[in-house]
Amino acid sequence: xxxxxxxxxxxxxxxxxxxxxxxxxxxxxxxxxxxxxxxxxxxxxxxxxxxxxxxxxxxxxxxxxxxxxxxxxxxxxxxxxxxxxxxxxxxxxxxxxxxxxxxxxxxxxxxxxxxxxxxxxxxxxxxxxxxxxxxxxxxxxxxxxxxxxxxxxxxxxxxxxxxxxxxxxxxxxxxxxxxxxxxxxxxxxxxxxxxxxxxxxxxxxxxxxxxxxxxxxxxxxxxxxxxxxxxxxxxxxxxxxxxxxxxxxxxxxxxxxxxx
Amino acid sequence: xxxxxxxxxxxxxxxxxxxxxxxxxxxxxxxxxxxxxxxxxxxxxxxxxxxxxxxxxxxxxxxxxxxxxxxxxxxxxxxxxxxxxxxxxxxxxxxxxxxxxxxxxxxxxxxxxxxxxxxxxxxxxxxxxxxxxxxxxxxxxxxxxxxxxxxxxxxxxxxxxxxxxxxxxxxxxxxxxxxxxxxxxxxxxxxxxxxxxxxxxxxxxxxxxxxxxxxxxxxxxxxxxxxxxxxxxxxxxxxxxxxxxxxxxxxxxxxxxxxxxxxxxxxxxxxxxxxxxxxxxxxxxxxxxxxxxxxxxxxxxxxxxxxxxxxxxxxxxxxxxxxxxxxxxxxxxxxxxxxxxxxxxxxxxxxxx
Numbered sequence: 001x002x003x004x005x006x007x008x009x010x011x012x013x014x015x016x017x018x019x020x021x022x023x024x025x026x027x028x029x030x031x032x033x034x035x036x037x038x039x040x041x042x043x044x045x046x047x048x049x050x051x052x053x054x055x056x057x058x059x060x061x062x063x064x065x066x067x068x069x070x071x072x073x074x075x076x077x078x079x080x081x082x083x084x085x086x087x088x089x090x091x092x093x094x095x096x097x098x099x100x101x102x103x104x105x106x107x108x109x110x111x112x113x114x115x116x117x118x119x120x121x122x123x124x125x126x127x128x129x130x131x132x133x134x135x136x137x138x139x140x141x142x143x144x145x146x147x148x149x150x151x152x153x154x155x156x157x158x159x160x161x162x163x164x165x166x167x168x169x170x171x172x173x174x175x176x177x178x179x180x181x182x183x184x185x186x187x188x189x190x191x192x193x194x195x196x197x198x199x200x201x202x203x204x205x206x207x208x209x210x211x212x213x214x215x216x217x218x219x220x221x222x223x224x225x226x227x228x229x230x231x232x233x234x235x236x237x238x239x240x241x242x243x244x245x246x247x248x249x250x251x252x253x254x255x256x257x258x259x260x
Numbered sequence: 261x262x263x264x265x266x267x268x269x270x271x272x273x274x275x276x277x278x279x280x281x282x283x284x285x286x287x288x289x290x291x292x293x294x295x296x297x298x299x300x301x302x303x304x305x306x307x308x309x310x311x312x313x314x315x316x317x318x319x320x321x322x323x324x325x326x327x328x329x330x331x332x333x334x335x336x337x338x339x340x341x342x343x344x345x346x347x348x349x350x351x352x353x354x355x356x357x358x359x360x361x362x363x364x365x366x367x368x369x370x371x372x373x374x375x376x377x378x379x380x381x382x383x384x385x386x387x388x389x390x391x392x393x394x395x396x397x398x399x400x401x402x403x404x405x406x407x408x409x410x411x412x413x414x415x416x417x418x419x420x421x422x423x424x425x426x427x428x429x430x431x432x433x434x435x436x437x438x439x440x441x442x443x444x445x446x447x448x449x450x451x452x453x454x455x456x457x458x459x460x461x462x463x464x465x466x467x468x469x470x471x472x473x474x475x476x477x478x479x480x481x482x483x484x485x486x487x488x489x490x491x492x493x494x495x496x497x498x499x500x501x502x503x504x505x506x507x508x509x510x511x512x513x514x515x516x517x518x519x520x521x522x523x524x525x526x527x528x529x530x531x532x533x534x535x536x537x538x539x540x541x542x543x544x545x546x547x548x549x550x551x552x553x554x555x556x557x558x559x560x561x562x563x564x565x566x567x568x569x570x571x572x573x574x575x576x577x578x579x580x581x582x583x584x585x586x587x588x589x590x591x592x593x594x595x596x597x598x599x600x601x602x603x604x605x606x607x608x609x610x611x612x613x
Contacts, residue, residue: 062488064487064488083487083490083492084487084488084490085490087490088489088490089490096488100485101485102477102478102481102482102485102486102548103481103548104477104481104547104548104549105477105478105481105548109474109477109478113478113485113486113489113491114475114478114486114489114490114491115489115490116471116474118471121470121471122469122470123469123470123471123473125468125469
C-alpha cells in the first residue's frame with residue numbers, strides 16, 4: 001500500500017529541530033528562546049497551556065511565520081522558510097487545526113492542493129480522484145464522495161480529509177495541530193491509529209494536543225512548553241501524567257538545562 | 261497498530277459517510293452534469309428568448325444576424341474570459357472598460373500620430389493594457405489596497421488618460437490593412453470571432469486542467485489555506501491582473517481595428533457588462549467557483565438581449581432594465597439551487613453520522 005515516495009521515506013525520514021526561537025507580535029512575546037526536538041521516525045508530542053507558544057512554534061516550522069531569532073534544522077542542517085512553500089519543499093506537511101481545507105473545492109482537489117498529479121503540462125484530474133479514493137480507502141476513511149465539496153462534510157470528515165492529505169503527499173515530516181480536537185470517540189481512536197501508522201511508515205511526526213490521553217496513547221517523546229519556551233523533554237515511557245501536568249502548569253520547576 | 265490492515269479490512273461501524281470506491285472517482289455523465297448545472301437554466305432562457313424574437317422578426321435568426329451577435333459578443337467575451345479567472349481567484353477588475361478604451365486609442369495614435377508600423381502599434385496597444393494590469397497587480401499585492409478600490413482608481417485613471425491623449429476627439433481614419441485584423445471575413449465570419457473562440461478554448465483548458473487554474477481556484481477559495489499549502493498566492497494574483505489588463509488591451513486594439521479609428525468614448529460601462537456575463541454564467545463573486553463555459557453563455561445572453569430587443573423594436577433605453585432583471589433572477593435562482601443542494605448534503609451527513 002505504500003507508494004515509492006513513502007517507501008523511500010521509511011529509511012530516510014529526517015529529524016526536525018528548532019533552536020532558540022524568538023517571536024513577538026507587537027508587545028506580546030509568544031516565543032522566548034523556545035527549542036524543540038523531534039527525532040526521526042518517532043512521534044513527538046508538543047504540549048503546553050493556552051498561550052504557551054505551541055501554535056506559534058508550529059506555524060514557524062510550517063513557514064507561515066518567520067522567527068525574530070533562532071532557526072530550524074531538518075536532518076541536522078539549518079533551513080530558512082520564507083514561505084509555506086519552502087517548508088513543503090523541505091518535506092514538511094502540516095495538518096492545521098483551523099486552516100486546513102478550501103471549502104468550495106472537492107475532497108480530492110483538497111488532498112492534492114498545491115501539488116496535483118501532472119500529466120505533462122496538464123493536471124491529471126482522473127488520476128488525482130482515483131488516487132484520492134484509493135488513499136481514503138486504505139486509511140478506512142469515509143466521505144460521501146471524492147467529488148463532494150469539503151464544505152458539505154462534517155467536522156470529523158474534514159479532519160479525515162486533512163490527515164489523508166498528509167498521507168497522500170508522502171511528506172517525511174508531518175506536523176499535526178490538535179488533530180483530535182473536533183472529533184468523537186471513535187473518530188479520535190481512528191486518527192490515533194493513523195498517527196501510529198505514519199510512525200510505522202518511518203515518518204517523523206510532531207503532534208500538538210491539549211488532550212493528555214491522546215498524547216500518552218500515541219507519542220514516543222513529550223516536550224512541554226510554558227510561557228514561550230521549553231520547560232522539559234521526556235520519553236513518554238519514562239514519565240507520567242502528574243509530572244507532565246506539573247510541568248505544564250509550572251508547579252514543577254523547569255529542567256535545569258532548559259534555563260541555560 | 262500494524263500497517264498491514266490494508267484495503268480489505270471492512271470499515272469500522274460508526275465512522276461517517278459511505279465507503280469510497282474507485283468508481284466513485286468518475287464524473288457523472290455529461291447529460292447528468294448539464295441538467296444539474298446552473299447553466300442549463302441560462303441556456304434555456306437564451307433559446308426561449310431567441311425563439312420569441314424569431315417569431316416576431318424573421319430577420320433575427322438569419323446567418324448574418326447571428327454573426328452580428330457573435331461579433332458583438334466577442335469583444336465582451338475576450339475580456340470576460342480573463343475576468344472569470346479574476347473572480348474565481350477572489351479578485352475583481354472594474355478597470356477593464358477604461359483600459360479597453362485607453363489601449364484602443366493608444367494603438368490608433370501610435371499609427372496616426374506616431375507613424376508606427378501596424379504590427380508594432382498593435383503590440384504596443386496591447387502592451388498598454390498589460391501595463392495597466394501590472395500597475396493594478398502591484399498596487400493590490402504590495403500596497404495591499406483591495407482590488408475593488410485599486411481597479412476603481414484605474415477605471416478613472418485610464419479613462420482620464422484616454423480623454424487627455426485624444427483631446428476628446430476620435431483619431432483620424434486608420435489604414436485598411438489594420439481594419440482587416442478584426443473585420444477580415446473567413447466563411448463570412450469576421451476574424452474577431454475566431455480570436456474569441458481560440459481565447460475561450462485556451463482559457464477553458466487553463467482553468468480546468470492546468471496547474472495555474474488549480475492554483476487560482478485554491479487562492480480564490482481560501483487565500484490562507486492556499487498559502488499554507490505552498491501555493492504562491494502573490495504570483496498567482498499578479499498574473500491574474502496582468503492577464504485581465506492584457507485581455508482588455510487586446511479587445512481595445514481589435515475595436516480600433518473594427519472602427520478603423522480610436523474613439524475615446526468606447527467601453528463606458530463595459531466593465532459592468534463583463535462582470536454581468538461572468539456572474540450570470542455561474543461564477544461566484546466570493547471566489548473559487550466558476551467556469552469559462554458559463555461565461556460564454558452569460559456573454560451570449562447579453563449579446564442576444566442587446567440584439568433581440570432591438571429586433572422586436574423595444575426601445576433600446578429599456579435594454580439595461582431587462583439585463584438588470586435577468587442578472588438578479590439568474591443569481592437568485594442559482595442561490596436557491598445551491599442552498600437546497602447544501603441542505604440535502606447536510607441532512608445526508610447527519611443521517612450517516
